[in-house]
Amino acid sequence: MSQPVAHAPRHHAALAFIFVTVMLDMLAFGIIIPVLPHLIVDLIGGSIAKAAVWVGAFATLFMVMQFVFSPVQGALSDRYGRRTVILISSFGLGVDFIVMALAPVLWLLFLGRAVSGICAASFSTANAYIADIVPKEKRAAAFGMLGAAFGIGFIVGPALGGFLGHWHLRLPFWVAAGLSLLNFCYGYFVLPESLPPERRAPRFDWRHANPFGAVVLLRRYPQVFALAAVFFLINLAQFSLNSTYVLYTDYRFGWGPQVVGYTLGLVGLCSGLVQAVLVRRLMPKLGERRMILIGLSLCVLGYLVFGLASSAWLFLTAIPVFCLGGLAGPPAQSMMTHQVDPHEQGRLQGALTSLASLAGIFGPSMFASLFALFISDHAPVHHLPGVAFVLAALLLFAATLVAIRATRHAAPASASTDDIAVAPMAPASLGDVLAADLPSPDPVEPSR
Template sequence: MRWSRPSTSLCAFVTLLNDRLGESIVFPLLPFLLASFTSNGRTLGLLAGSYALAQFAFTPLIGALSDRYGRKPVIAACVAGSVLGLGLFAITLSIDWQAIPWAAGSLIPLALLFGGRLIDGVSGGTAATAGAVLADISTPENRAKAFGLIGVAFGLGFILGPAFGGLLAGFSVTLPVWVATGFALMNLVLVLTVLPETHPPEARQAMPRKRDLNPLVALKRVFTNPQVRRLCAAFFLFFLAFNGFTAVLVLYFKQVFNWGPGLATTAFLVVGVVATVVQGGLIGPLVKRFGEYRLTLAGLGFVIVGCLLIPLARADNAAAVVFSAVAILALGTGLVTPSLRALVSRRLGDSGQGAALGSLQGLQSLGSFIGPPLAGFSYDLLGQRSPFWLGIALLMGVASLVAGGLPSSGEGTQNSPT
């Protein structure tokens, strides 16, 4: 194809990397960034969840717009939104609000921070559209290889984000946000100057009905399918639980162990490395050996163990216990997420794959929105360790749903077909 030159793949890769990098730089530093505004878990949880809410609401529309008007204008608009959202976040954090008489003690800074996160979340459809670019320039024979760039970009983002965030925070806690904004700006320039349009006018589609762009409609459809209803509920609850206790994780480290940005971001760096190794190299052989069903339950067991270890850590052994716990958490998550997706896919056979698997992304975003505020309120009202006990209870419910989501004939316990 005339578009399949390296520069096109490079633009898609940088866009995917930017999508993950901005989030993985900012997220581990949120309690430190908010320190001059608030120290409660509720605000942190709502701020962490607002990004996912915006993504959940607007991703279907962004995908439809790219099919109707082309990939380049949609990617450019989304990356510009990322620049605006991150820039607003960085500017708000850099202003000395106490020196402004009419703004000191007001909710204006928090409102601007929420606005920045929402704008960044609305424009978070870049990953799906960049994936569409890779599909446009690939033949069926090399599509899997092209899509491998998505995993590489996401893995690098989860590793480089905490690494750079922790390093730069040693100079200034707001510097990592400015660097993330600069990277998004570089991404925008690259898209505008280098990326060609890969979706020609003759291949474009009309906009779907408004009803079809409602993410709740797609979720309702998947939950009325008895073949995957329990497994989809398990998928939703898993991300609700996991994103809940991880949202307050750094706040817990900061307040209980008196950790600074360096140690806190190192914990997330461990998560990025382990998750990338598991999903990038180990998951295929493990699925062939044990099957998705066993790996899902084993992964849930690992996540529960990791979640249990963190509140049991003491100040004198915090670093060793916490780093071990987050490595176990990452191992478990790296097993659960692809295996549970595969279980849903196998239950559907050849029908309804696209709609149902697309709905899983919506369920993940919805769980990522509800979980952090729920954990934040629990943190403030029931105690600092309560989000971890709540997470363990929810994860046990997930295991029960998965165990009961397959027929007694043992479907899903066999090795995945190669």
């Protein structure tokens, strides 16, 4: 069904509304990144090894909620409209952050992460909103703008959270609550509905809310299936950072919430520059295949330096190298969308989002438990606290081999660089990248 052409002022205004909506949500999530692991340490009595396991459990719970409720919220938005789902989720996040700010015991904080995972699933609705109002030929650029909103939130959020956490560990949760409730008010008074009643689904269908169904689509396209495996390995490897970065840098270099917040801001800045500037400049010169392989190779190098760095300055030098790995994301997404029929693009993005959530279910606990083991007295190899990053490098090396095989017969891209989405790959996204509880921005047309 063709997209209706909106008047230019309304079109640009709606894009600005959804941009601000996503940015405010990302600020709210980014603010608590540097302090949540330290709050867990306080609630369990001060053991970093035990806290690492709980951090992994928190992240896994968050991703399970995302995996289950992303398609549910997508189906609800198809039936009742995007605006309604976005508003309910923003309000729910605000209330949830207040509960977490007051949580006196670990189980209540744990319950709060479950609610946050459910509410954060509305990020998929933001992407559906973009698909509603933007013509197909301009949609990729609009998703790039949405990726910029994620980047801005991730740059400012962790740095602000680290600064606030320096004064009190629970203060960032109160500020996050305020941002989410501000987002609700902003959306209630400003955000227009993008899906008119005549284009909505006639009823809520549980078959469309199945988190497994869309993955079946991938098997019909061999190259897409292989690249989806690469996408899964990238997301799985990123959870080595999500689940261990804060505690690893505390254990290894003595970094507190403030330093962690600043370094996460540096990661967000570097990633944003790669996505917004380098991808568009290098794509015409290198082509999709070379961009994918160069990006993956740089990711492998970045993870290895993270895991083996003997000093803080060497660890910091790996951040730009790791962020240059973001060169792989946009051409991989572009190559997959070229292979799939136009009427199945949404299902493709849903399938990729499901894979990202699946990585989030298993990755955090795996890497956090590995980190906890290697800093304990029972470590099979001593003096390797960065083992989680070394394992991530091995996973990315495997992804590189798969990508070499999957893209060896790929035709040169005929699309202009304006047709290549530059939204960060999921959770994260650094989506995601270093946030243990960060909802990942979905690729190209995210559905999370």
